[in-house]
Amino acid sequence: MPILLLIIVLGVLAIAGFILGRRRALASVEGNTRRLHSLPNYYAWHGAIMAFLPAMAVLTLWLIAQPLIIERQLSDFFPAEQFENDSQRILLMADVRRVAEGLDVAVAAGALSNDDAANISADGTIRDRLATVGVALGADVTAQVLEASQAYRKLAATGAFWRSIVALIIAVAGLFYALRITNGDFRARNRVEAVILGVLVLASTIAILTTVGIVLSMLSETIRFASMYPFKDFLFGLTWQPSFQGNSELGLLPLLWGTLYISLVAMIVAVPTGLFTAIYLAEYASPRVRSIVKPLIEVIAGIPTVVFGLFALVTVGPFLRDWFAVPTGLGSSGSSVMTAGLVIGVLNIPFISSLADDIINAVPQSLRDGSYGLGATKSETVRQVILPAALPGIVGAILLAASRAIGETMIVTMGAGAAAKLDLNPFEAMTTITVKIVSQLTGDTEFNSPETLVAFALGMTLFVITLGLNIFALWVVRKYREQYE
Amino acid sequence: MYDAPTPETRLTQNTLKITARGVQVYYGDKQALKDVNVDILDNTVTAFIGPSGCGKSTFLRCLNRMNDTVASARVEGEIMLDGENIYDKRVDPVQLRAKVGMVFQKPNPFPKSIYDNVSYGPKIHGLTRSKAELDQVVEDSLRKAALWNEVKDRLNEAGTGLSGGQQQRLCIARAIATSPEVLLMDEPCSALDPIATAQVEELIDELRASFSVVIVTHSMQQAARVSQKTAFFHLGSLVEYGDTSHIFTNPSDPRTESYITGRIG
Structure with a gap:
């Protein structure tokens, strides 16, 4: 399932949580809102938040972690000395990703069947065939890179599949959890307030983390510079x-x-x-x-x-x-x-x-x-x-x-x-x-x-x-x- | 035998300090004061009482032209200070305010040291010739404001660090340091607790010896306690003006009586 579609589905679940949470809260007090601890809308927001936020958080972490894990798995395809050098590894991985994505695009456009894509050989034809669907490859594709990109495709597809499953399970679980604890005495207002606090803290952290990140990256490059050129000079x-x-x-x-x-x-x-x-x-x-x-x-x-x-x-x-x-x-x-x-x-x-x-x-x-x-x-x-x-x-x-x-x-x-x-x-x-x-x-x-x-x-x-x-x-x-x- | 006159005889000897004739004030199109006539005596405490929005503070602010700082305000009529119209074109409002000092409702010490707060006026008007003289003025003013004993060891600390009552007495010290002839006080005790209020009221009574004091107050007890003359304002008009004892015991206007007995206001 593509990410955008997944997020839309999560959004729909959130809307469902909003409506159901409100309805359930009202039902638990037979429509008498004065017996609710919080205003009905707080129960609605609580339902929406529980359906959306945890799933979204897991999805975000997954999106960050997946490329790192795949990259580690692919190291087997290349000689160790090629992978040790930072810039070379980055170039190789870029090639692999480009070929893999090119094959995916070709399959999606109907230029290649799924089997063709899986069995394509590393001769000169791959460049031309990908060029017909608008994917331009820079260098010639080596057998190693092609092999690695086939593995990449497989891993990425599996990852994407499990990603959707896990996110959806968490979203549905969150929705049911929210509905289960919703009743007249549940303090939805306080829970929503805590979420708002969390969002505000997160927002203020982002600026600080960015600054720290910038300083650290500059610092490491500066240290590299100092090792090549006398810093005193x-x-x-x-x-x-x-x-x-x-x-x-x-x-x-x-x-x-x-x-x-x-x-x-x-x-x-x-x-x-x-x-x-x-x-x-x-x-x-x-x-x-x-x-x-x-x-x-x-x-x-x-x-x-x-x-x-x-x-x-x-x-x-x-x-x-x-x-x-x-x-x-x-x-x-x-x-x-x-x-x-x-x-x-x-x-x-x-x-x-x-x-x-x-x-x-x-x-x-x-x-x-x-x-x-x-x-x-x-x-x-x-x-x-x-x-x-x-x-x-x-x-x-x-x-x-x-x-x-x-x-x-x-x-x-x-x-x-x-x-x-x-x-x-x-x-x-x-x-x-x-x-x-x-x-x-x-x-x-x-x-x-x-x-x-x-x-x-x-x-x-x-x-x-x-x-x-x-x-x-x-x-x-x-x-x-x-x-x- | 007549060397030490009693307060009553001194009151009768008091000269006119301020005379207001036909004062009208407008804020934009709205008329805030209608045709006010008052004679304010020297060495007397004059209280302005009345319900909120009746124009008493507006009139007080006319007496030192503080209304000039409000862009939409317009003043008509004549206010004479020692026989000179303060709204005359030749009068410099800055000079006037040095002669007619003001203490505000909320204590507003400058964010400076206690010493700098009190010496502010004397410094900008060049009233002293040496540091020693300035020190003396600061000490005298703080003594007159009954604050000296509490702050003499920390003159260099921030004025904003004092308690509310101390801050208000600091503002009074600051006002009298310029040696004004008239002291205007706009509800000086409304932000203070009863003990600080009592101190300030005692102070007002002492200040009468050197200045003409005009005080706006919401508290009728306060007006009765500290003033010799009282003016009652209602809906922008001066309803009644006379000796405090007379106003509070035997008011001639039914509106004054209603206000004093708590039926309006």
Whole structure:
């Protein structure tokens, strides 16, 4: 049974559980709902949940586990040394899967009978025959691969069969269990509440697990990089000169400098402008002005960064070059730290202003009244009462913007260039960590040379920087917080 | 023999502090106050009583132009403070509020230290010339607000960490630190327990020596206890205004009597 059909069947069982659970609960009290512990709908939801959730959970686990088990079973078909190497195994398994799936497609399309598919030989015809049903195979199919894919087909078919049986049995069992315990005294409401709690906890876990997963995968690649290239040279190297013929110099410092310099320029633009915008909108602007200006500012946040990149490349860069860099003799490049920094700063204004505006609005009116009642002016109130009270949130907003500035790639590529340089001159072209991650990974590369693996080390560095920023901000907030309420 | 005047004689000597003539307040199209005329005396506690929504808080907020911060509010009529119309274009509401301080219904200490809360007003108005002088102002204000003994050892701790009653006395200390001439109090005890209420009421009586105090209250007992003059508001109008003893024993308007005896409100 295909997965989609199986899920639909489970859904139907859930609907049955919904209807039957409600009906049974009502029947147990002869229709007098006041004698039920919970509202009838809770019994209905309980029936649906018991029919659907356990079966769905088992199905999910099965879908994760089955390929792993099959892969282990197939190791017998190949020489052990081929299976030891990670990348080779992945390629082999991809071949096997592709042939197996191709045969399945051919059978489904009627191009092959079931027996033909089972007895097909490894000569050149298999490619052509699969090509007629639209399955393109890359390399020639070896006897080993064909044999393995036949075994794969068998195992997968058996697996799919038992998968459906087990899921259906669990669903029906859950449905009957729910109906059996449903009566007027059963606390369906509490049970449903527990399920809701479970769903919420699961949702919050997913984000955390993803972060952990990302860090772990980057960490392992970074460690591989460190085994190929001296990590000390990476951290303290002053030159960035990758070369795919070897002898690369992969020093982090020029990239780190470029990243921090551009982010600094961006924040110098974005923080005061964004904060002043927020203060104006929250404290001074009339509701009418606010209702027009706020959405207009937020439009900026909706513009794709690549469009900003174009703006930097075509307008800001040449303008800065012709009016500032060349007249002052600081440089002759359109791409510069200043260009990228200014444009990223503008991009971040709505970010800071919108968040800070919400935070300032959340400061209780009573604090404003207290300050005005003592004869303070608006700006005194903002400076001495509102901003200190809103500080934790504002620092959070600034930090979020800083993380975005540090992680920004497109605008830097188009506005600051790709030259890794250590320079103080803001009108000089420089580049950042993110740009170099992209350029090291694009193109036909294999993940086994320090030149590509350095991307992971760079990613790890970015992660550490943003983590450090977060910790620093938490410290600032805790130290200077003026908590209201 | 006449060197120490009794409270009664002092009351008769009191001068006019605030006179309100024909005050009307609108929130948008809705009229919240109709034609209010009141004379508020110096060194006197004046209580505004009345059922919820009768306009007493609105009128209180007219006296230091706090209604300016409400965008939809519009005030008509004339309110004279020491013979000067506070709604005149030349009057700076910020300066006015330094002279007419306010204490709010809910204690609203700033999220700052106790010291910074009290020194806030003197600092923004530049009332002191040295740190020592500022320290003295803070101490005097806290003493006047009967809070000094409880907080003198922890002036640098957050004002928000105090109990509700202490917070309200801190707000009173903060208001008197600017040395205002009039102190407006908008139901200052409604969030407090009976013990804290008693402390604040005692304080109000002491404050009368230095300021003119105007208090809005829902509790008629409180009005009777602390005030010398009482104004009764009903549905946006000032119904009756006179000596507290007179209003509570022998009201001339039947609505006042109904309210005081608990039949309306």
